[in-house]
Amino acid sequence: MPEELDELVRHPKTSRPGEPMRPHNMVCFGCGEQSPRGLHLEMFAGEGFSVVAEMPVEHWMEGGPGVIHGGILSSAFDDVMGMTPRLIGPAAVTVHLQVDFMRPIPVGETLHLRAEILGKQGRKIYTEGVAHLGDPTTPVARAHGIFVTIDARKHFAEHVERSARADEFKAGKPQV
Numbered sequence: 412m413p414e415e416l417d418e419l420v421r422h423p424k425t426s427r428p429g430e431p432m433r434p435h436n437m438v439c440f441g442c443g444e445q446s447p448r449g450l451h452l453e454m455f456a457g458e459g460f461s462v463v464a465e466m467p468v469e470h471w472m473e474g475g476p477g478v479i480h481g482g483i484l485s486s487a488f489d490d491v492m493g494m495t496p497r498l499i500g501p502a503a504v505t506v507h508l509q510v511d512f513m514r515p516i517p518v519g520e521t522l523h524l525r526a527e528i529l530g531k532q533g534r535k536i537y538t539e540g541v542a543h544l545g546d547p548t549t550p551v552a553r554a555h556g557i558f559v560t561i562d563a564r565k566h567f568a569e570h571v572e573r574s575a576r577a578d579e580f581k582a583g584k585p586q587v
């Protein structure tokens with residue numbers, strides 16, 4: 412992470428600590444409640460520049476026998492960490508995601524995820540995610556990600572017609 416960082420300022424309209432964060436997109440694989448096969452993560456603003464979520468580890472998420480698939484865990488981190496830019500305003504997309512898998516994460520447990528902004532420089536937002544199974548002093552995974560701010564309307568303009576919600580987006584409804 413660079414040494415010279417911008418000041419972080421909470422967006423006046425973002426969720427306050429304890430309040431829910433709205434999905435990026437109702438059909439998002441991570442947080443969309445209308446996603447047919449998604450993680451359906453419900454996220455909440457945390458203290459400071461953080462976002463928290465809980466995810467029951469279900470059988471369909473299995474990778475090794477009885478434990479979560481690494482890609483599912485990475486997706487969960489990506490989405491929770493990807494929500495943190497909302498705390499300061501702009502939409503941002505992942506350009507870099509690094510995950511440390513520290514302990515097996517068994518099916519049947521509830522994964523507690525917390526992501527926070529470590530710093531911002533220009534369009535780059537540096538984030539960290541931590542996951543545990545109920546004891547915050549014993550993390551089972553940690554992630555670091557870089558998100559780059561975008562003009563969402565322009566960024567998705569040439570792809571939006573492929574969305575399951577293309578009609579709504581084309582009709583100019585809010586991009587959530």
Ligand SMILES: CCCCCCCCCCCC(=O)SCCNC(=O)CCNC(=O)[C@H](O)C(C)(C)COP(=O)(O)OP(=O)(O)OC[C@H]1O[C@@H](n2cnc3c(N)ncnc32)[C@H](O)[C@@H]1OP(=O)(O)O
Pocket residue numbers: 435436489490493502503504505506507533534535557559561563586587
């Ligand atoms: C409806 C609402 C939805 C809101 C949308 C929210 C959805 C969130 C969903 C969860 C998150 C996801 O899964 S997002 C999906 C996965 N991600 C993507 O599809 C992104 C694909 N990548 C891109 O489209 C592009 O790389 C962009 C647009 C992000 C950036 O391209 P660009 O605009 O040309 O900018 P560029 O100059 O390349 O990069 C900007 C700065 O970032 C740095 N940078 C770029 N890549 C990297 C990298 N891998 N590692 C380090 N640094 C990097 C550059 O050096 C530069 O630093 P400097 O020179 O300024 O210092």
